[in-house]
């Protein structure tokens with residue numbers, strides 16, 4: 001039976017390839033240190049789990065959520081959190097939408113906004129969901145290179161004006177996956193002006209806004225004057241509260257964009273188990289995940305300081321779960337990732353998997369299964385030091 005042609009636009013899922021290499025090494029009985037996928041290894045904080053159990057016993061959560069934009073208790077907690085965290089007022093009735101994780105919002109905003117021939121401006125390297133869903137919806141993805149010399153921010157002045165005129169969406173993601181870069185408020189100003197000049201909607205992916213170190217506080221694009229005219233921001237409970245498996249996030253911002261996304265989604269899914277929304281509302285109001293952040297910071301320092309001491313040239317990220325490491329001369333990112341896997345038993349992701357401008361780097365995640373206090377990360381550094389000899 002023939003499948004729809006749109007499925008041919010999907011490249012193999014990045015982590016599918018990695019998973020196969022990983023499975024092979026494990027079947028050979030090798031002890032792998034997995035710095036691959038960015039999936040919090042620590043459990044969800046206990047008070048959130050307790051709240052879920054309590055909510056699960058309330059029969060009110062056992063039926064469809066038939067509310068307009070998602071469980072009101074959750075959307076009200078989102079508005080309170082935005083006010084506290086960013087000093088930004090959100091109307092929970094018209095400017096917020098419950099999501100099944102931020103991936104849901106990032107993928108489906110393409111389906112709600114892109115017609116054949118429309119363009120999305122997507123960061124390269126970048127989270128692949130932006131590009132793939134633009135292509136499947138019949139649009140074209142224009143890659144905005146994120147270069148180290150520009151602090152991994154796109155150069156908006158280099159987007160050709162005919163492309164900008166066709167663009168309906170621009171995806172921005174700071175703190176950034178995979179580069180670990182952060183954005184300045186000046187850049188956000190510039191982006192909002194550019195979007196208004198060309199009538200483009202900005203999709204600001206804030207999945208990592210709360211994964212920050214050394215006192216850095218990530219801004220929201222909605223703090224910029226006039227941003228509500230053009231910006232929708234996608235948030236995730238996944239990385240903030242170690243809740244990847246729960247599938248909950250939210251969109252906030254421009255009420256038209258929220259309404260378009262809601263119209264599409266109300267014909268696609270029937271939301272998640274409302275007990276999850278109640279527990280997530282509790283998390284936003286009451287829970288701090290600082291212990292997990294402190295563990296990531298410790299791992300980051302062991303990894304970056306340890307590798308830089310043997311010649312690597314890595315910038316220490318102020319935010320995100322990722323260390324973006326340049327590869328040595330003479331290797332592609334895939335070749336270097338394979339060398340680390342085969343000779344050191346350390347799994348990293350080749351930067352080329354995130355786009356052509358990711359070539360020349362590998363991504364190392366600070367979520368490390370089985371690591372209690374940095375010892376597995378220290379072991380990864382030791383193995384690389386002893387088994388990998390490259391010229392920098």
Ligand SMILES: Cc1ncc(COP(=O)(O)O)c(C=O)c1O
Nearest residue numbers: 101102103127177207236238249
């Ligand atoms: C940049 C970015 N945005 C969004 C997501 C999706 O997260 P979730 O759907 O769990 O909220 C991820 C997941 O890795 C990500 O890296």
